[in-house]
Amino acid sequence: MASKFTVSNRTGWLMAGPAILLIAGFVILPFFLAIGLSFTNQRLVSPNPTEFVGLSNYRQLLGVATVTLEPLRDDAGAVVMKDGEPEYPSIRSLTRNNPDRPDLAGMREWFSFSLGGEAKTFVLARDVVFMKAVVNTFIFVIVVAPVQAGLALGLALLINQRLRGINVFRAIYFMPVVVSIVVVSLLWRLIYDGQSGLLNNLLDAISFGLIPPVNWLGDPSTALGAIIAMSIWQAVGFQMVIWLSGLQTISPTLYEAAAIEGASKWQVFRYVTWPGLRNTAVLILIVITMQAFGLFAQIDVMTNGGPLDSTQTIVFQAVERGYGKQDISGGSAISVILFVIVLSISLIQRFLTREKS
Amino acid sequence: MTFMKMAASAAVLAWASAAQAQETLSMWYHGAGNEVELKLINEVISDFNASQSDWKVELQSFPQAAYNDSVVAGALAGNLPDILDVDGPNMPNWAWAGYMQPLPIDESKIASFLPGTKGIWDGKLYSIGLWDAAVALVTRQSTLDELGLRKPTVEQPWTRDEFMAALDAAKAAGKWEYPLDLGMAWTGEWYPYAFSPFLQSFGGDIVDRSTYKTAEGALNGDAALAFGEWWQGLFQNGYAQATQDPADRDGGFAAGKYAFSWNGNWAALGALAAFEDTVFLPPPDFGAGPKIGGASWQFGVSATSKHPEGAAAFIEFALQDKYLAAFSNGIGLIPATPTASEMVDNYKSGGPLAVFGEYSSKMALVRPVTPGYVVQAKVFEKALADIANGADVAATLDAAADEINADIEKNGGYGH
Numbered sequence: 001m002a003s004k005f006t007v008s009n010r011t012g013w014l015m016a017g018p019a020i021l022l023i024a025g026f027v028i029l030p031f032f033l034a035i036g037l038s039f040t041n042q043r044l045v046s047p048n049p050t051e052f053v054g055l056s057n058y059r060q061l062l063g064v065a066t067v068t069l070e071p072l073r074d075d076a077g078a079v080v081m082k083d084g085e086p087e088y089p090s091i092r093s094l095t096r097n098n099p100d101r102p103d104l105a106g107m108r109e110w111f112s113f114s115l116g117g118e119a120k121t122f123v124l125a126r127d128v129v130f131m132k133a134v135v136n137t138f139i140f141v142i143v144v145a146p147v148q149a150g151l152a153l154g155l156a157l158l159i160n161q162r163l164r165g166i167n168v169f170r171a172i173y174f175m176p177v178v179v180s181i182v183v184v185s186l187l188w189r190l191i192y193d194g195q196s197g198l199l200n201n202l203l204d205a206i207s208f209g210l211i212p213p214v215n216w217l218g219d220p221s222t223a224l225g226a227i228i229a230m231s232i233w234q235a236v237g238f239q240m241v242i243w244l245s246g247l248q249t250i251s252p253t254l255y256e257a258a259a260i261e262g263a264s265k266w267q268v269f270r271y272v273t274w275p276g277l278r279n280t281a282v283l284i285l286i287v288i289t290m291q292a293f294g295l296f297a298q299i300d301v302m303t304n305g306g307p308l309d310s311t312q313t314i315v316f317q318a319v320e321r322g323y324g325k326q327d328i329s330g331g332s333a334i335s336v337i338l339f340v341i342v343l344s345i346s347l348i349q350r351f352l353t354r355e356k357s
Numbered sequence: 358m359t360f361m362k363m364a365a366s367a368a369v370l371a372w373a374s375a376a377q378a379q380e381t382l383s384m385w386y387h388g389a390g391n392e393v394e395l396k397l398i399n400e401v402i403s404d405f406n407a408s409q410s411d412w413k414v415e416l417q418s419f420p421q422a423a424y425n426d427s428v429v430a431g432a433l434a435g436n437l438p439d440i441l442d443v444d445g446p447n448m449p450n451w452a453w454a455g456y457m458q459p460l461p462i463d464e465s466k467i468a469s470f471l472p473g474t475k476g477i478w479d480g481k482l483y484s485i486g487l488w489d490a491a492v493a494l495v496t497r498q499s500t501l502d503e504l505g506l507r508k509p510t511v512e513q514p515w516t517r518d519e520f521m522a523a524l525d526a527a528k529a530a531g532k533w534e535y536p537l538d539l540g541m542a543w544t545g546e547w548y549p550y551a552f553s554p555f556l557q558s559f560g561g562d563i564v565d566r567s568t569y570k571t572a573e574g575a576l577n578g579d580a581a582l583a584f585g586e587w588w589q590g591l592f593q594n595g596y597a598q599a600t601q602d603p604a605d606r607d608g609g610f611a612a613g614k615y616a617f618s619w620n621g622n623w624a625a626l627g628a629l630a631a632f633e634d635t636v637f638l639p640p641p642d643f644g645a646g647p648k649i650g651g652a653s654w655q656f657g658v659s660a661t662s663k664h665p666e667g668a669a670a671f672i673e674f675a676l677q678d679k680y681l682a683a684f685s686n687g688i689g690l691i692p693a694t695p696t697a698s699e700m701v702d703n704y705k706s707g708g709p710l711a712v713f714g715e716y717s718s719k720m721a722l723v724r725p726v727t728p729g730y731v732v733q734a735k736v737f738e739k740a741l742a743d744i745a746n747g748a749d750v751a752a753t754l755d756a757a758a759d760e761i762n763a764d765i766e767k768n769g770g771y772g773h
Contacts, residue, residue: 040369041767045429045454045731046767060763092751106759108752128756195602218600220746306739307600307746323426325732325764 031339038333044326057333063126067094068119079118088120095124121259130334133305134310136224140231140313141292148232149284152239157273159240160247170244174237181234185301188230192216192302217303220310227298228312235291239284246280247273282353286346293342314338370458379413383438385414385431386413387424387654393687395477400683403637405674414440428551432456439662444546445652446724446734450474452483453772456661459483461669466676471714473651473721474693475644479772483674484657487681488690491717492551492649493637495610495618495628504530509638511715512589518589520641524596524752527616535597538615541745542601546737549724551619551737554589554648557722559584563737564761569727569773572761576737577754584643585750592745599745623689629709637712640720651721653690691717728771732764 038057042050071079071086072227080087091109094101107124110131114120125131176184191198194215203211216226254272263271296315299305305312305320314334322331384402388394395418402414409641417438419427431437432454443451451457459481467475467485476484500507504526509515515523527536540547553563564572575581592599601609610618611631620628628635640647656675658668681697682737684690685704691714698704704714724730740757744750765771 043768045432045450045456046768047453047455047772092755096755106763108756193602194600195605215600218746306742308743308748320735324735327732327764327767 005279034332035337037329040329042328042332044323044328046326053329057329058207058337059126060330061127061130061333061337063107064110064131065104065124066121067104067124068121071118071120072100086118086120088122088237091122091124103242129305130311130314130317132309133314133317136310136312137295137314139224139292140228140295141289143228144232144292145285145288147287148236148239149281151232152236152284153243153277155236155240156243156247157269161246173240176234181297182301184230184234185298188226188298189217189302192226192230194218218307220308223307223310227295227302231292231295231298235288239288242284242287243277243280246277250276282349285353286349289345289349290342293338293345379410380559380664380667381441382662382664382671384410384414384416384440384671385424385428385438386418386442387421387444389418389420389475391688394684397684397687399681401675401680402671405671408674409670412664412670414671427652428456437659437661439664439668440656441659442656443476445473445476445484445486445655446546446549446730448484448655448657449478449726449733451657452478455660455683456490456659456660457483458656458665460485461665462673462676462757466673468721469695470693471651471691471717471721473653473723474655476652476655476657478726480482482655484655485676486653486738487675487684487693488652488653489693489717489721490621490623490641490653490690491651491713491721492554492619492621493625493713493716494640495620495625495635495637496616497632498634498636500527500616501630505518508636509641511639511719514639514647515641517641517643523617528596530616532613533616534609534614535595536616537591537597538601538606538609538618538620539591539597539600540606540619541599542603542606543598544738544742546734548741549734550650551621552741553724553737554650554722555643556584558640558643558645558648559587560643560645562725564725564727564729564765566725569725569729570765570770572733572758572765575758576740576761577751577758581754582751585744585754587643588741589744589747589750593747599742622691622710623700625710625713626689626703637710639712639716647720648722649716649720650715650724652723693713727773729761729765733761736760736764 004172039052039054041053041056069088071088074080095104095107098104101150107126108128110123110125110128112120112122155173159166159173193200194217195213197213197216199216200213204213214222217223250273254276255268258268258272271278294315295313296319298315299313300319303311305316315338318331318334318338321327321334385396386395388398398416398418406413415602425444428437428441428451430770432451437456443457448457460483462482462485464482467482469736470485470751471487471489474486475482476486498508500506504523506523506526507515507519509519524536527533540551543551549563556562556576561578562581562582565575591597605614608622609615610628618628625635625637641647649652656672658665658672662668676693678692678694678697678700680768681692681694682700683702685692685697689703689710691710692701692704695714698711699706702708703710705711725733727733737755740753743753
């Protein structure tokens, strides 16, 4: 059906044309290419022809199995103890050259748990690094989304006032957003330096030497936290500006009415400001979630996924495989998995925050 | 894409009419940003252009960090130059992928070249280097005297026990922050270049070089497990640090933070400037002989070049001793031939860095000569970083061997 919009609005199409072409060429086409390539064995550099391999890339990434093992027993039947824990048969003996369980070949221990009793269940994954990347990315999103949105709202409320010089504060809070994330990451690598970093010196000074230096990025228990903290700081100014635009759409008459009614500050926020920010809140939550799932530059500059995979992320793995290890098909499969994850979460968020009539 | 091609062919027409009788050869080089290096390469090019009238070489240089990506992108777009330079261990990958063609240079012309400078894949010479690089155990004579240590020689390097005793002595002396600086801050190619020789000296390897079809047994066999335990011990027992400040890598030895430093010839002059009594010791022998890495940047001809004979003529021209010596004087690398070395004060016999040339000719082992090396290097680097950070040695090496094998299989054996 030829509507007026598609036929007579030539100027409109002409103006949108360049953007549509660029988006089609650099976003839509690669998107479909990635889906197609993820079912092949495409390499970045190779004289071999590309072959269709079905779901093998996905099986390789997502393969998980569990085995439940009884602890080792000595001749008398007592459990063998090692370092105060019962000792279990080595996973290596199960997964390597084991004709009884060919399905476990090449798998590695991801984590293990015990449901009471002596038996222990080991969860094996075909690609432990990818699994860790997925978990780390989710931790990152779950922490960053609410904390960054909350802090940004706080900052927006602070700078949404008619004070002299308020623009100076707005500029200061917004500054990290303008600086390239690569530069910011390089600077924070110096701040987090394990020996003579700014943060360690600061902690040393305020605690009068009680806090020993921490190797923030070199210790698996602190590396992800360190990256979360600097990422929140870096992008909080951007979300603040969105909140601010939302705040400024709320009609001043509502605040005047609230003042006449004698509402407290909390009541004003709860019954005037917050309902007025509803749509902004939905937008910010979705934007932060999508940005957080794309975590890459900080990892690439600061940790390269280490130490001990504690900062591996989905996008870092996609790039590392696609370009670093020349496995375009594997990288594409990771991108498709990420797309499915982000799409499902966005749909859930849309459903939960829908207008209830 | 067609637009790009039209622009390219317009450019081609433009220079074709200007050059006429002379054929232009394009050349890519990785040294953008390094003025000394560019001056040297430009000198070779202008000498070559002036020496004959058939060919005219035109240089385009790239920053090193973007060079490999540029070549891959250029190859995918069908847009490679005639002459390109390539990091030694990457050459098989490019040759296999069809980016490069064999280099038609007479064997006798390069007979006296250091082994690490010759890029041979599939029995054919593809690339040749004007220099090599080498690594040594850097320390001070006064440190050896103070700790009462024997000075190791090429004939009699330290054994593993002697090496560990030296580290113990340095640790007990308490004068240094760490006994050993391995250069953990230099992530990337440094790991396989500098650390895989340790594994090879234990008797293991990144991949089984007899077939290049599997890493099983080479990277996770008994020798490799012994290497892994030793490697982890270096960090767990406080001999070296697993994460290092890049500034400490560059200046730590000169600042007296480390008793020993595992570092390359390019950093040697700086160490000598810091301490006059700096000595460059051969690598320890962990059982299968002392080993260091070999192969640096080399020159080759692209597969799409229409004038391989012209490209080869240029490369042959560049192999003259005077250029080898000029590069060594300019950027401190080891000249590829003994005769060129004699023309360089640092590397002539008795010169302060002459030992590097000796180590390079006697102990250098090139990294695995396979197109899969590009991937294997990444896997090896991660495995070593993980083990240094305390990961289980056997499980990590098993996983690395599995990943390398899966990659070899995915690539149909990489043409071996």
